[in-house]
Amino acid sequence: MTPLLELRGLVRRYGGIVATDHLDLAVADGETHAIIGPNGAGKTTLIQQISGGLSPDEGSIVFNGQDITALSMNARVGLGLARSYQITNIFRQCTVLDNLALAVQARHGSSMRFWRAAVDESALFDEARALAARIGLDQRLDALAGSLAHGEQRLLEVGVALATQPRMLLLDEPMAGMGPKESRSLMPLIQSLGRELTVLLVEHDMETVFQLADRISVLVAGRVIATGTPDEIRRNAEVRKAYLGDEVSA
Numbered sequence: 001m002t003p004l005l006e007l008r009g010l011v012r013r014y015g016g017i018v019a020t021d022h023l024d025l026a027v028a029d030g031e032t033h034a035i036i037g038p039n040g041a042g043k044t045t046l047i048q049q050i051s052g053g054l055s056p057d058e059g060s061i062v063f064n065g066q067d068i069t070a071l072s073m074n075a076r077v078g079l080g081l082a083r084s085y086q087i088t089n090i091f092r093q094c095t096v097l098d099n100l101a102l103a104v105q106a107r108h109g110s111s112m113r114f115w116r117a118a119v120d121e122s123a124l125f126d127e128a129r130a131l132a133a134r135i136g137l138d139q140r141l142d143a144l145a146g147s148l149a150h151g152e153q154r155l156l157e158v159g160v161a162l163a164t165q166p167r168m169l170l171l172d173e174p175m176a177g178m179g180p181k182e183s184r185s186l187m188p189l190i191q192s193l194g195r196e197l198t199v200l201l202v203e204h205d206m207e208t209v210f211q212l213a214d215r216i217s218v219l220v221a222g223r224v225i226a227t228g229t230p231d232e233i234r235r236n237a238e239v240r241k242a243y244l245g246d247e248v249s250a
């Protein structure tokens with residue numbers, strides 16, 4: 001296995017609480033890797049350290065062979081590590097299409113003067129439309145982002161993250177706050193993203209996790225207690241005892 005992302009001895013404390021406790025994790029290139037664990041296990045703290053929103057107290061983060069522990073969030077995005085949800089900027093007063101076009105433009109940076117030419121502006125919007133189709137919002141191009149349903153906003157956030165052309169996408173509970181219908185529409189998107197990119201997914205809904213993930217890591221009290229295929233995790237006695245209980249039948 002070639003790890004695309006490798007975490008070594010990651011520690012993050014909040015006062016007396018050790019939210020991430022000498023955590024080791026390797027995410028293989030191309031896989032959809034899910035992180036599960038009880039509330040307070042440290043899942044969000046972990047994702048924030050990977051994305052660069054939070055610095056670890058100890059340990060290192062290696063992405064694509066490069067130590068990124070000290071890099072800013074933007075630098076990580078530039079290397080192909082994108083995070084959707086909670087950090088993404090959606091302009092509520094702009095349309096879906098404009099939000100995606102702005103995100104595509106941001107990837108090219110303000111130094112790329114050629115975007116000013118009309119012909120290239122149309123290329124920009126072509127890419128934005130393709131992204132809208134990718135996330136299933138192609139019928140909502142002219143809707144203001146602020147007027148979108150909750151689930152549609154989540155999709156747009158994924159679209160904005162995809163505009164950076166990531167190699168790896170971090171998703172922290174993408175289905176939180178979604179109704180059953182919205183969740184069902186997100187499943188196939190995550191599934192198809194998983195065929196193209198490496199996905200690290202934190203998700204509460206076990207049915208989703210066991211269906212989507214190639215491998216699952218179980219986080220308990222800031223440590224990974226097990227990593228394996230859905231079948232291996234389902235059958236793991238320690239996992240069942242610590243977390244899954246009767247939630248998943250063997």
Ligand SMILES: Nc1ncnc2c1ncn2[C@@H]1O[C@H](COP(=O)(O)OP(=O)(O)O)[C@@H](O)[C@H]1O
Pocket residue numbers: 014017018019037038039040041042043044045046
């Ligand atoms: N900003 C913070 N300040 C203090 N404690 C925090 C903060 N964020 C998280 N924690 C604590 O760190 C632990 C891990 O939290 P979190 O990463 O949010 O877990 P999860 O996402 O798995 O529910 C919990 O005990 C939580 O109370």
Ligand SMILES: [Mg+2]
Pocket residue numbers: 043044045
């Ligand atoms: Mg969380």
